[in-house]
Amino acid sequence: MTDKHSAGGDIEAWCTKCKLALGHTIIAMVGNSPKRVKCNTCDGEHNYRAGRTEKKVRAASEKAPTRKLKSQEKNYNDYLSRLAGADMTNARKYSIKSDFKKDEVIDHPQFGIGIVVAVIQLNKIDVLFRDSHRLMVQNRE
Numbered sequence: 001m002t003d004k005h006s007a008g009g010d011i012e013a014w015c016t017k018c019k020l021a022l023g024h025t026i027i028a029m030v031g032n033s034p035k036r037v038k039c040n041t042c043d044g045e046h047n048y049r050a051g052r053t054e055k056k057v058r059a060a061s062e063k064a065p066t067r068k069l070k071s072q073e074k075n076y077n078d079y080l081s082r083l084a085g086a087d088m089t090n091a092r093k094y095s096i097k098s099d100f101k102k103d104e105v106i107d108h109p110q111f112g113i114g115i116v117v118a119v120i121q122l123n124k125i126d127v128l129f130r131d132s133h134r135l136m137v138q139n140r141e
């Protein structure tokens with residue numbers, strides 16, 4: 001992982017469909033800027049619009065790349081310890097229509113097993129996956 005964005009990489013962007021700042025996959029770059037992205041939640045493709053926290057996140061990771069590595073390691077340890085106490089047999093397939101609760105185990109087709117760290121809003125959850133936290137949508141019709 002480098003600090004620069006590239007096609008195929010993850011980025012937090014504003015989803016025009018979900019109307020939330022969510023994890024996206026970069027489809028196309030123009031220079032050093034993401035141009036087109038695909039929403040990890042609704043699979044919708046649209047032009048890149050920065051999520052609210054994007055500027056802050058980028059500035060921090062540019063300054064301290066080693067800290068970013070450490071935080072990934074911490075993320076993974078956190079992931080393992082949370083999953084150790086979780087009931088894996090009850091992992092539920094992720095769907096934007098589902099209603100997940102804190103500490104529930106999610107089975108996501110793309111990111112694998114994750115655990116709900118927090119329910120941020122009725123329709124927005126913070127899920128910890130093997131490589132990072134991701135904001136996911138739930139309770140969508």
Ligand SMILES: [Zn+2]
Binds near residue numbers: 017040043
């Ligand atoms: Zn979306």
